Amino acid sequence: MKIFYYPGCTLKTQARNFECSAMEVMKLLGYELVELNRWNCCGTVYSLASDDLIHKVAPIRNLVRVKEQGGDKVVTLCAMCYNTLKQANVFFNSDQEARDKINSFMDTEIDYEGDVEVLHLLTVLRDEVGFDNISKKVVRKLNHIKVAPYYGCLLLRPSTVAIDDAENPSIMEELLHALGVETIDFPYRNECCGTYNTVSAVDLVIDRTYRIVGLARNLGADVIVTSCPLCQFNLEVRQKDVKERFPEFEQLPVIYFTQLMGVALGVPTERLGFELNHIKPKVLMEL
Amino acid sequence: MINKVIELSEQNLYACYQCGKCSAGCPSVKLMDIMPNQVIRYLQIGKPDKVLQCKTIWICASCYTCSVRCPRGIDLTRVMEAIRLIQLRKNIDYIKVREISEDVLVSVPQIALVAEFRKHTA
Numbered sequence: 001m002k003i004f005y006y007p008g009c010t011l012k013t014q015a016r017n018f019e020c021s022a023m024e025v026m027k028l029l030g031y032e033l034v035e036l037n038r039w040n041c042c043g044t045v046y047s048l049a050s051d052d053l054i055h056k057v058a059p060i061r062n063l064v065r066v067k068e069q070g071g072d073k074v075v076t077l078c079a080m081c082y083n084t085l086k087q088a089n090v091f092f093n094s095d096q097e098a099r100d101k102i103n104s105f106m107d108t109e110i111d112y113e114g115d116v117e118v119l120h121l122l123t124v125l126r127d128e129v130g131f132d133n134i135s136k137k138v139v140r141k142l143n144h145i146k147v148a149p150y151y152g153c154l155l156l157r158p159s160t161v162a163i164d165d166a167e168n169p170s171i172m173e174e175l176l177h178a179l180g181v182e183t184i185d186f187p188y189r190n191e192c193c194g195t196y197n198t199v200s201a202v203d204l205v206i207d208r209t210y211r212i213v214g215l216a217r218n219l220g221a222d223v224i225v226t227s228c229p230l231c232q233f234n235l236e237v238r239q240k241d242v243k244e245r246f247p248e249f250e251q252l253p254v255i256y257f258t259q260l261m262g263v264a265l266g267v268p269t270e271r272l273g274f275e276l277n278h279i280k281p282k283v284l285m286e287l
Numbered sequence: 288m289i290n291k292v293i294e295l296s297e298q299n300l301y302a303c304y305q306c307g308k309c310s311a312g313c314p315s316v317k318l319m320d321i322m323p324n325q326v327i328r329y330l331q332i333g334k335p336d337k338v339l340q341c342k343t344i345w346i347c348a349s350c351y352t353c354s355v356r357c358p359r360g361i362d363l364t365r366v367m368e369a370i371r372l373i374q375l376r377k378n379i380d381y382i383k384v385r386e387i388s389e390d391v392l393v394s395v396p397q398i399a400l401v402a403e404f405r406k407h408t409a
Contacts, residue, residue, distance in 0.1 A: 044405060049368055
């Protein structure tokens with residue numbers, strides 16, 4: 001089965017390990033992620049001001065591309081892309097006047113009708129593939145590994161785009177249990193990682209990473225699993241800065257959920273992009 | 288200024304009864320100079336300078352934790368964005384783009400850079 005796939009900028013560079021592992025896993029499950037032609041930037045952050053319509057054109061234009069190419073739904077991997085595309089779509093469907101204006105901003109595209117569904121891969125795995133079916137395809141036993149699932153913000157908030165309960169999500173735990181791994185009860189799983197403050201307010205991110213990763217380790221996790229390339233960067237690469245400030249800090253690998261799926265489902269580890277992970281999840285690579 | 292913020296954010300700031308739940312749950316409050324509930328309070332009592340000059344609005348990264356928890360249904364995320372925009376639309380950048388180090392430029396993911404520029408530059 002084919003599903004249109006919107007990659008976004010970071011999946012083609014720093015987060016190539018997210019993309020390649022997702023492709024491998026989906027192929028194994030009988031799905032092909034078909035990259036959308038002529039996709040453009042999603043806008044990265046959703047514009048929140050009432051008079052700011054122009055920044056909603058970029059995400060909506062991507063949804064028009066889905067229609068042009070004969071689709072009615074599109075899946076994203078990056079949590080930021082998911083959030084921005086989905087919020088723009090929800091807004092588009094809630095305001096007729098804004099909808100007409102956005103359509104008139106785009107003069108070469110067909111009018112958008114608001115009828116493309118924006119999905120995140122986690123919900124496709126739950127609702128279309130089914131966690132039971134994934135469970136049946138597990139070939140590597142990983143029951144010795146404890147995982148800290150980390151959702152971050154953008155899959156859960158605001159409530160109009162949430163893939164699960166904002167305060168008590170379980171979708172990632174359910175997937176991980178289907179893969180046969182144990183999860184820790186992780187209170188910081190839906191806390192903000194500091195996001196783009198990593199550019200000019202690094203101290204803030206160092207504080208977040210110290211707390212989030214430190215707690216995961218104290219609770220016995222061997223690895224943190226996430227679905228956002230910016231969370232992954234902040235929680236993993238910034239550990240180097242944390243270590244400089246807090247020498248007693250012990251590092252912990254932070255990988256994408258698709259990489260862990262790949263290991264469990266028997267994809268050769270060299271095809272899961274672990275070379276792009278700065279802290280190698282040795283516990284998964286030496287099976 | 289409160290009317291401008293209400294217009295841009297589409298939030299009823301007079302609904303806030305200062306319970307402080309937003310500040311209690313904010314993951315970045317430690318680095319803020321005034322607390323999120325105070326941002327609303329200063330607007331309510333007519334002290335806009337306090338919020339226009341605070342660091343808080345720039346530290347808020349739109350994680351929506353306060354928004355999903357507010358018992359009065361105020362989306363504080365939008366309030367923060369409205370105040371940022373009131374500043375940025377005077378064509379004043381919050382960060383100095385030229386001062387971003389090369390280390391940062393080559394290491395951070397694009398989404399971090401684009402988001403930073405969208406939120407912190409005019």
